Structures are given as structure tokens and as C-alpha cells.
Amino acid sequence: MTNIRIPQTGIQETAHRPTGVFTSQLDSLLRKSASPSRRNLLKWGLVSFGAAMMTGVPKALMAQPMGSMKTLTFNANDLGILNFALLLEELEAAFYPAALGSGKITDAKEMDYLKALGSHEAAHVEFLRTVLGNNVLFQTSDLSLNSQGLNALLTDRAKILNTAVILEDLGVHAYNGAGPSLTNPTYILAAGSIVSVEARHAAGVRALLGRTTTEPENERLVQDTNLQANLNPFKGRAYDELYTPKQVIAAVGSLRILNNPINGSLVA
Amino acid sequence: MKLFFNAIAQLPDHRFSKNVYQQLSHACLQLLASAKVVALILPLLFFSTVFVPPAPAYAQGATLTPRQVVEYALTLEKLEADFYRRAIAATQGGPLAGVPDMAKTVLVAYGQDEAQHVTDLSAVLRSLGGNPDAIAIPANPNYSAILGRDPFANPTDLLLAGQYVEDLGVAAYKGQVQNLLAAGDAGKTVLAGALEIHTVEARHAAGVRYLRQMLLNADVRPWVRNSSEVIYNENRGGSPIPFGSEAFDGYATREEVLALVGPILTTAQAPQPTPSMTPNRPTSNAPRALW
Numbered sequence: 001m002t003n004i005r006i007p008q009t010g011i012q013e014t015a016h017r018p019t020g021v022f023t024s025q026l027d028s029l030l031r032k033s034a035s036p037s038r039r040n041l042l043k044w045g046l047v048s049f050g051a052a053m054m055t056g057v058p059k060a061l062m063a064q065p066m067g068s069m070k071t072l073t074f075n076a077n078d079l080g081i082l083n084f085a086l087l088l089e090e091l092e093a094a095f096y097p098a099a100l101g102s103g104k105i106t107d108a109k110e111m112d113y114l115k116a117l118g119s120h121e122a123a124h125v126e127f128l129r130t131v132l133g134n135n136v137l138f139q140t141s142d143l144s145l146n147s148q149g150l151n152a153l154l155t156d157r158a159k160i161l162n163t164a165v166i167l168e169d170l171g172v173h174a175y176n177g178a179g180p181s182l183t184n185p186t187y188i189l190a191a192g193s194i195v196s197v198e199a200r201h202a203a204g205v206r207a208l209l210g211r212t213t214t215e216p217e218n219e220r221l222v223q224d225t226n227l228q229a230n231l232n233p234f235k236g237r238a239y240d241e242l243y244t245p246k247q248v249i250a251a252v253g254s255l256r257i258l259n260n261p262i263n264g265s266l267v268a
Numbered sequence: 269m270k271l272f273f274n275a276i277a278q279l280p281d282h283r284f285s286k287n288v289y290q291q292l293s294h295a296c297l298q299l300l301a302s303a304k305v306v307a308l309i310l311p312l313l314f315f316s317t318v319f320v321p322p323a324p325a326y327a328q329g330a331t332l333t334p335r336q337v338v339e340y341a342l343t344l345e346k347l348e349a350d351f352y353r354r355a356i357a358a359t360q361g362g363p364l365a366g367v368p369d370m371a372k373t374v375l376v377a378y379g380q381d382e383a384q385h386v387t388d389l390s391a392v393l394r395s396l397g398g399n400p401d402a403i404a405i406p407a408n409p410n411y412s413a414i415l416g417r418d419p420f421a422n423p424t425d426l427l428l429a430g431q432y433v434e435d436l437g438v439a440a441y442k443g444q445v446q447n448l449l450a451a452g453d454a455g456k457t458v459l460a461g462a463l464e465i466h467t468v469e470a471r472h473a474a475g476v477r478y479l480r481q482m483l484l485n486a487d488v489r490p491w492v493r494n495s496s497e498v499i500y501n502e503n504r505g506g507s508p509i510p511f512g513s514e515a516f517d518g519y520a521t522r523e524e525v526l527a528l529v530g531p532i533l534t535t536a537q538a539p540q541p542t543p544s545m546t547p548n549r550p551t552s553n554a555p556r557a558l559w
Contacts, residue, residue, distance in 0.1 A: 018405035088384065127510060176463040180456050185446040190509045192442040192466065193516040197491055199467035200517075203474035204490030207482075213374070213475035214381065214468055232464070233457050234388050238381035239464035240471075 012059040026254050029219060030153070030162045032211060070142040070261060074245065074266035078187055081178045084245055084266055085191065086128040088174055090143055091257060092167050093121035095150075098127030099164070102154040110161070110208055117164065117201050124194055131190070142260070161209050163255075168202035169215055170243075170251055171195070173222070177231060177242035199240065215240065223252045332447045335457040336396025338389055340522055341462065342403045345385040347532065350405060351433060352379030356485055358420040367423045371479050378434075378472045385465055392461060406535040413531035427480045429490070434473035435498045436528060439520035441466035456481040470517070492517060499528055 072087065074080040096118030105111055129136055153163040175195035182188045203213035214237050217224065222243050224235055231242040243251075249267045252258060332340065344424045351373055358364040359372050364369030367375075390400035411419050411429070419429035441462050448459035481488050488497060493514045495502040502518035511518045520528075 007391075035500065041299050113489075116491070117513075120491070123513055123515035127516075131508070134280075165514075172467045176460075176467060179445070179463050180449075182449070185449055186508060188445050188449050189442070189519065190461075190516075192445045193509050193519065195467055196438050196442065196470035196517040197515055199470035200474035200477075200491040203471040204478060207281075207475060207490070212377065213471045213478070214377065215471075231460055233392070233461040234464050236384065238384035238468055240467040242460055254509040261460060 009073070013113070013151050018198055025221060026166070029166055029221075030159050032162050032165070033158065033209060055093070069144050069261065070138055071261040071263060072138055074137070074264035076181070076265040076268075078182055078184050079132065079135045080264060080266040081182055081245075082132055082187065083135075084248075085178065085194075085260075086125065086132065086136070087138075087143075087169075088171055088248070088252070089121055089124040089128060089140075090140060091252065092171065093118065093125050094143075094145060095153075095163065095167060095257075096121060098150060098154060099160045101159065104154065104160055106157075110157070113204055114164070117168075117205075120197055120201070124197075127190070127194075131233055138260075140145065144259035146257050146259050153255070154259070158209070161205055164186070164205045165202055165209070165211070166249060166255070168198050168205065169219075170221065170248060171198040172202055172240050173220075173243040174245070174248040176240055177248065180231070180242070212237075221254075222247050280358050291542045311340075329443065329523050331450070332444065332522060333449050334455040335393070337444045337462065338393045338396060338458055339398060339403055339446055340526075341441065341444070341465070342386065342393060342400060343405065343533075344381055344437060344525070344529070345389055345465075346403065346405045346432060347409060348437060348530065349379060349382035349386050350409060351411065351430070352376075352382055354411070354420055355379075355426055355430070358426075360458075362424060363421050364423060365513070367426070369484060371423065371427070371483060374475055374479060375430075378475070381468060381472065392458065396458075406533060408536045409532050410534050411532055412534040412536065413534075424484055427476055427484065430476045431473060431480060432499050433467055434476055435492065436500055436520065436525060437469040438466060438473055439498070439500045439502075439518055440522075440525045441469060441524070442517065442519035443521050491515075496518060499526060 070082075074084045074087075096114050099105060100114050100118070105114060117141055120145065125140075126163070154160055175191050175198065179188055179191055179195075182191065206213050217235070217236050220241065222241070226247070227235065227241055228244055231244070232239075235241060244265045249262055253262075355375050356372075356379055357363065359367050359375065393400045393403070414429045414432055415425055417425065419425045426448065444462060445459065445466075448455040448462060451458075477488050477490045480486035491514055492498055492502060495512075495518075498518070500520040501524065502511060504518055510516050
């Protein structure tokens with residue numbers, strides 16, 4: 001196939017981006033509402049993903065005792081991808097009960113949505129564990145959640161719902177990014193049947209917040225210049241771009257909710 | 269606004285959706301007979317592939333080349349873009365003038381997305397040696413085929429039709445991922461593009477569903493809770509994938525989608541003809557490129 005490159009229309013980020021500000025992007029996204037302030041928009045324009053890419057592993061775990069913690073090693077094959085998807089689903093499945101348990105969500109419809117999302121994520125976990133069988137890399141109990149980091153995301157309604165949006169949007173980009181690397185046709189169909197539900201989640205929670213149901217470019221955790229070109233024929237609001245597993249892991253790390261070290265050829 | 273809520277009171281949407289679904293599901297069952305045989309043996313293939321290199325386990329209808337997938341997708345996107353254009357026109361002083369701004373904003377945004385898909389898929393098709401201009405839809409598509417009545421006559425019908433169209437779009441893209449994967453390297457770029465579009469259609473479907481819940485008090489959520497909410501075969505049995513669960517979206521093959529879309533691709537007559545929801549092969553009014 002010939003190269004299909006759609007001209008980028010977005011602002012091109014170039015060198016001299018500030019480092020260490022990936023968390024600033026997250027902070028902005030966590031405070032999102034229907035009418036973002038100009039200040040926040042400016043802030044997004046400044047953030048970059050590059051610095052976070054260097055860390056690879058969540059910083060939080062560096063302060064944790066490593067001995068008893070399971071390292072998650074994802075290989076660059078179908079089973080590695082399914083295990084990687086399982087990790088994301090586990091994090092989502094852990095987040096919603098915590099969100100509901102925080103007492104900060106009091107609106108009946110919002111509670112209804114978060115309950116449904118939690119049950120869907122639990123169903124995804126169960127499905128992936130069944131598919132993986134003996135090839136599952138970790139049990140739920142092997143995951144060490146960073147309770148301090150998690151609690152920081154549960155301090156108020158907006159933060160909770162915006163975190164849900166971040167997790168769901170990230171899930172969409174992650175599944176999309178892994179799709180072309182899968183080789184088993186049943187796996188890619190299964191991933192497809194899950195990813196569109198994640199997209200519905202993202203849109204639903206975005207709507208609860210009065211945000212757009214699609215994701216504007218300036219809300220993406222991976223900016224255009226950092227997107228892997230050969231994975232992304234299209235870019236912009238009308239598309240959910242493909243993130244590499246490495247990019248996804250860096251984004252997960254920035255949320256500071258997981259302590260386990262992560263490595264392996266899939267995320268290298 | 270008043271007109272809007274009058275329309276709601278007059279048209280309980282679920283009554284129609286079930287009728288449409290029943291008609292469609294009968295027709296779909298026949299089409300699916302062959303697919304189901306394949307689906308029955310899928311679990312065996314599936315679990316046998318966990319420890320060995322995966323054997324092909326295709327359950328998604330006809331094998332299409334990447335170019336054929338793009339031609340098919342472009343047809344659907346042209347229809348969707350045209351659907352939103354007409355919806356937006358009807359909100360500008362027409363019968364949909366009473367639609368709340370919240371919904372108008374969404375219609376405009378989604379219409380732009382679909383138009384972008386048309387533009388970009390056209391470029392892809394050209395790069396594959398195809399001719400996007402040959403993928404034509406009628407000048408006046410018969411959108412009454414969706415609900416059995418004009419979907420642009422009132423907000424309730426507009427959003428219900430929009431939900432059907434968007435949900436079907438999600439299922440249609442999902443129905444091609446195995447074909448694109450099977451094409452190997454030749455299909456990788458189209459696969460990536462299809463995935464990029466697939467979940468945006470899901471966001472659209474969710475957004476329209478949210479509007480129906482919020483504005484019309486419809487018993488619906490951004491996700492599919494019941495197979496009667498969609499016009500394709502959502503709860504496909506005999507698959508290792510639990511499509512019957514609301515946590516898993518179903519797919520539709522090209523044959524199934526075109527059976528549903530075929531009646532829309534016929535030119536609307538004036539006055540509106542009695543819509544036929546019997547899936548049938550398109551008539552001479554249909555674009556030739558696809559069949």
C-alpha cells in the first residue's frame with residue numbers, strides 16, 4: 001500500500017517544549033468543564049508529552065518497597081496485548097467503585113452512569129481473564145494501587161468525572177493503537193467490541209460534564225508531533241488516534257494510581 | 269421548545285423502534301443463517317488458538333479487499349454527512365427549528381466529523397486507485413426508510429433515526445476489522461483509519477443517545493442496553509465474544525448493513541412512498557460502484 005498521509009491542520013509543536021509538564025496537562029484535564037478558561041487553554045498549548053515518555057514507569061513506585069510487588073512484563077504479541085488491555089480494564093474497574101464510594105457523586109444520573117461503567121469494566125476484566133486463561137500475567141491481587149494517588153483523583157465531583165474521561169479516552173486510544181498489532185482475528189473483533197463501549201463511556205461522561213463528546217486535539221494526552229505517524233493516517237477531532245502501548249503506559253504512570261513496575265517489549 | 273415537547277408527547281419512540289426491529293430481525297435472520305453456522309464453531313477455534321499460532325476464525329461475512337472496505341465505508345459516510353446536512357437545514361427555520369441549541373450544536377459538530385471522514389476516505393480511495401466520485405448516493409435519499417416516516421419532521425424522530433444511523437455505523441466499521449486484518453500489510457493503513465473512525469462513530473451514537481435521554485426522557489443510555497435499541501443483530505450468539513452483554517458492542521457485516529441501507533439508497537419520491545423495510549437488493553437507482 002502506498003503511503004496515505006493526511007496533511008495535519010493542527011498547531012505544530014516544535015522544540016523547546018518545557019519538560020516535566022505532562023502532569024500539568026493532566027491537571028488541566030482534571031479541572032475541565034464546559035467552558036474552559038483561556039488560561040487553561042494556554043496551558044494546554046504549552047504541555048508536551050516528551051518528558052513523561054522518558055520515565056516509562058510510574059514515579060510513585062520508586063518510593064514503594066519493590067520486593068513484594070509484581071513486575072508486569074508485557075511482550076509484543078497477542079497475549080502481551082491482551083494482558084496489557086487487562087491492566088487498563090483492571091484500573092478502570094477499580095476506579096468506578098472507588099469513585100462511587102467517595103461520596104462525592106450524589107446526582108442520581110451520574111451515579112447510574114458510574115455504576116454501569118463499573119459493571120462494564122468488570123465484565124471486560126472477566127472476559128479478558130477467561131480468554132487469557134493460563135496466559136494471564138497477573139491476578140487482580142497482584143496489582144498494587146497507589147491509594148494516595150487514587151484518592152487525589154476522588155476529591156470532588158469534577159475531578160472524578162474528568163478522571164473517568166481521561167481513563168476512557170485513554171482506553172480508546174490504547175485499544176485503537178494495539179488493534180493493528182493483533183494477529184488473531186477473533187481478538188481484534190473482541191477488542192473492537194470493547195473499544196466502542198469505552199468510546200461510549202467517554203462520550204457519556206463528557207456529556208455529563210457538558211464537554212464535547214468527541215475529543216478535541218488540545219485535550220489529547222499525546223500531541224500530534226508525538227503520535228506515531230505510520231499508525232495514524234488521520235488526525236483531528238473526527239478521529240480517535242492510535243497511541244502506542246509505551247505512550248499509554250506513560251499516561252497511566254502520570255495518573256499515579258499504580259505502583260507495579262512495568263516493562264517488556266510491548267512497552268519498550 | 270413548545271413544539272419540541274409537543275412532538276415528544278405525540279410520539280413515544282419505543283413503539284416504532286420495536287416495530288422496525290421486528291421487521292428487520294426477520295429479514296436479518298435469513299441473511300445470517302450461513303454466518304451462524306460459522307459462529308457455532310467459533311468457540312472451538314477460539315480456545316484452540318490460545319496456545320498455538322491462531323488459526324483464522326472469520327465470522328464477518330464476505331471477504332473484502334481494503335479498497336472495497338473503503339468504498340463501502342465512503343458510501344456510509346456520504347449518507348451520514350448528507351443526513352446531518354438535511355437535519356441541520358431543518359433546524360434553520362424548518363420543522364426542527366424548535367430543537368434546543370444543545371442538540372443543534374451536536375448536529376453541526378457530528379456533521380462536520382462525517383464530512384471530514386468523507387474527505388479523508390476519498391483521499392485514501394484515490395491512493396488505492398479508486399474513484400471516490402463514483403461512490404454516489406442519490407440526490408434525494410429515501411431517509412423515510414429508516415423509521416417508516418420522515419425523520420426530519422420532528423426532533424423525536426430525528427434523534428431516533430440519528431441513533432439508528434450512528435449505532436449502525438459503529439457496527440459496520442467493527443464488521444470490517446477482520447477483513448482489514450486479513451489483508452496483512454496492505455490493509456494496515458486502512459485498518460488504522462477505520463479504527464480511528466469506528467470509535468468516533470461510537471462517540472456520536474453515545475452523544476445522540478444522551479440527547480434522547482436528556483431532552484426526550486427516553487429510556488436509553490449512551491451504551492446499548494438492549495438489542496431492541498438497534499436495527500442490526502446486536503446479540504449475536506455462538507461467539508466467544510459475549511455480544512449479549514451491554515459491555516460488548518455487536519457488529520454487522522456488509523451484507524447486513526447494505527440490506528438495511530439499500531432502501532435509503534433509493535431515491536425518495538414525492539410524496540414519500542410507503543417505505544419498505546424489507547431488505548432487498550438496491551434497484552437501478554442505487555450506485556453501481558458497490559454491487
